[in-house]
Amino acid sequence: MSTTTVVNPSVQSETGSPRWFTLQHKLAPYLFVAPFLLIFLTFGLWPIVKSLILAFYATNGPKSNVFVGWNNFRFLFADQSFHRAVWNTVVYAFWSVVLQLPLALGLAMLLNQSWLRGRNFLRLAFFAPNLLGQVFVGVLFSVLFVPQYGLVNRALHALIPGFALDTEWLTNPAWVMPALVLTSLWMYVGFNMIYFLAALQAVDQDQYEAAMMDGANGWQQFRAVTLPGIRPVAVFVLVTATIGSFQLFELPYIMLNNSGGPDNSGLTIVSYLYMNGFMTGDLGYASAVGWVLALGLLAVSLLQMRATGTWKEGKV
Amino acid sequence: MRPQRRTSLSRALIVILLLVSAVVALTPLVWLVAATTKGPDDLFHYTFFAPRFSAQNYHDLFTKVPFLRYLTNSLFVTGATVIVQLFFSSLAGFALAKYEFVGKKVVMVIMLTTLLIPGQVVMAPLYEQLYHLGLVDTRLGLIIPGAVSVFGIFLFRQSILQVPDELLQAARLDGCSEFRIYWDIVMPVTRPMIGAFCLISFMAAWNNFLWPQILLHHDDKFTLPIALNQMIGIYGNQYGMLMAGTLVSVLPVAILFLVLQREFVAGLTAGAVKG
Numbered sequence: 001m002s003t004t005t006v007v008n009p010s011v012q013s014e015t016g017s018p019r020w021f022t023l024q025h026k027l028a029p030y031l032f033v034a035p036f037l038l039i040f041l042t043f044g045l046w047p048i049v050k051s052l053i054l055a056f057y058a059t060n061g062p063k064s065n066v067f068v069g070w071n072n073f074r075f076l077f078a079d080q081s082f083h084r085a086v087w088n089t090v091v092y093a094f095w096s097v098v099l100q101l102p103l104a105l106g107l108a109m110l111l112n113q114s115w116l117r118g119r120n121f122l123r124l125a126f127f128a129p130n131l132l133g134q135v136f137v138g139v140l141f142s143v144l145f146v147p148q149y150g151l152v153n154r155a156l157h158a159l160i161p162g163f164a165l166d167t168e169w170l171t172n173p174a175w176v177m178p179a180l181v182l183t184s185l186w187m188y189v190g191f192n193m194i195y196f197l198a199a200l201q202a203v204d205q206d207q208y209e210a211a212m213m214d215g216a217n218g219w220q221q222f223r224a225v226t227l228p229g230i231r232p233v234a235v236f237v238l239v240t241a242t243i244g245s246f247q248l249f250e251l252p253y254i255m256l257n258n259s260g261g262p263d264n265s266g267l268t269i270v271s272y273l274y275m276n277g278f279m280t281g282d283l284g285y286a287s288a289v290g291w292v293l294a295l296g297l298l299a300v301s302l303l304q305m306r307a308t309g310t311w312k313e314g315k316v
Numbered sequence: 317m318r319p320q321r322r323t324s325l326s327r328a329l330i331v332i333l334l335l336v337s338a339v340v341a342l343t344p345l346v347w348l349v350a351a352t353t354k355g356p357d358d359l360f361h362y363t364f365f366a367p368r369f370s371a372q373n374y375h376d377l378f379t380k381v382p383f384l385r386y387l388t389n390s391l392f393v394t395g396a397t398v399i400v401q402l403f404f405s406s407l408a409g410f411a412l413a414k415y416e417f418v419g420k421k422v423v424m425v426i427m428l429t430t431l432l433i434p435g436q437v438v439m440a441p442l443y444e445q446l447y448h449l450g451l452v453d454t455r456l457g458l459i460i461p462g463a464v465s466v467f468g469i470f471l472f473r474q475s476i477l478q479v480p481d482e483l484l485q486a487a488r489l490d491g492c493s494e495f496r497i498y499w500d501i502v503m504p505v506t507r508p509m510i511g512a513f514c515l516i517s518f519m520a521a522w523n524n525f526l527w528p529q530i531l532l533h534h535d536d537k538f539t540l541p542i543a544l545n546q547m548i549g550i551y552g553n554q555y556g557m558l559m560a561g562t563l564v565s566v567l568p569v570a571i572l573f574l575v576l577q578r579e580f581v582a583g584l585t586a587g588a589v590k591g
């Protein structure tokens with residue numbers, strides 16, 4: 001890199017002597033990373049190391065610690081409600097990702113038409129739900145899902161013959177998960193569409209023409225040109241959407257009145273962590289749950305990258 | 317069917333599908349706006365807007381609860397976080413992009429590794445640490461741990477890498493100090509990335525729930541997400557007021573998004589598309 005070149009010392013700098021000028025040039029990178037490094041080491045790296053230790057302690061608030069060995073993990077893996085939380089989270093992640101990605105890609109393909117007018121407005125409209133954080137969406141949808149009067153039930157009742165107006169989305173355990181997945185689709189389809197749209201626009205148009213000359217129909221073009229062209233982005237979206245889904249917390253927590261919902265039907269891993277770690281003051285247990293979540297996420301991401309063939313090429 | 321007719325038919329289908337999707341995306345938001353303008357009797361009586369306008373919900377929002385206080389708290393915490401993050405991240409990103417120094421590789425590897433670890437892991441020890449520093453239940457406790465963004469550093473490093481070295485070298489020959497190079501040359505050149513980062517960082521801090529919920533105990537320091545959650549517990553059946561609170565909470569993000577829209581989309585997809 002050319003920045004290692006010695007600076008012309010004969011130039012009188014505005015700030016002082018030539019010696020000072022050379023010195024500040026040498027010190028600059030260290031000074032520039034220093035604030036970041038200081039905060040990162042104190043509030044980023046050290047807590048990570050500390051949480052590994054803390055996971056083996058039972059604590060009662062920040063003041064008292066007792067070493068308990070593997071007990072936190074033993075208790076965790078035996079706890080019925082943790083099993084429920086893991087199951088709920090996996091089911092949610094599965095459905096929300098499986099529905100989200102094709103919808104987002106489909107929407108991006110519809111929008112990626114050169115003749116279409118008002119594309120900017122439509123893109124804005126699809127993205128708009130993402131401007132609301134999960135908490136605000138949770139408050140809004142807890143009212144939209146109200147039985148009898150709520151907008152969701154009214155709309156579905158009008159559109160689908162036989163859909164009961166008094167469907168209890170948030171109080172009937174069987175409906176809680178569908179409610180969460182529906183809400184997540186509303187929030188995130190437009191967000192992921194932005195990625196797919198950018199990827200589609202980067203696909204070489206000549207390839208489509210070549211495919212058309214070979215007589216490929218729409219589906220064949222999609223398989224032969226579009227999918228390979230957007231694959232890196234698709235894998236990126238798949239992995240990040242999955243990681244995000246596994247960390248689901250605010251949405252169900254708010255929609256279900258700060259609980260796991262009826263019969264724990266909306267309890268997720270992170271809500272389990274919050275309720276059993278922080279609300280009880282057991283920071284050790286919270287750390288143990290956190291690490292189980294972290295390792296689980298890592299495993300799922302690696303599996304996905306392997307399954308999509310990204311692993312071999314060594315790039316995401 | 318003739319090809320001409322087939323094209324216009326498929327185009328019509330595309331437009332219809334897009335419009336239906338747009339309606340699905342926007343309807344809850346329109347409903348939200350409408351709900352804030354209706355009195356309790358009209359709320360469910362009219363699906364969207366009622367013939368008579370009511371300001372009662374907004375009146376309740378700012379008189380029954382100290383909502384202005386929550387709004388100010390959120391603006392302060394988020395504003396401070398964005399400014400500090402922007403400064404530290406761009407500065408470090410600049411150093412990692414344009415300088416060689418001892419330990420650079422190590423720093424980058426450690427940063428990349430921590431990106432893989434979800435935030436929930438550090439919360440317990442972080443709480444313990446802030447407790448010992450006396451920062452529990454303070455706004456400072458929200459700002460300081462979030463003052464650096466590893467994601468932001470990579471974002472800035474990536475965009476500063478594209479600034480030509482000759483530009484920096486020329487400034488050096490003119491006697492610019494390194495900090496002035498950062499301030500007067502690098503920052504203006506990376507302006508689109510600054511816009512994108514500000515919005516991403518603003519949204520993350522503004523919508524943050526779990527950490528303020530853990531750290532803050534007293535009502536007078538609450539930020540909007542936790543204040544709204546508390547309001548549901550107390551005014552759970554006053555939907556109109558809760559919707560007004562939601563709308564006011566969302567507005568600052570919406571305004572910022574409209575201002576920074578172009579930069580945002582570019583910044584969001586920059587890393588992903590290039591792979």
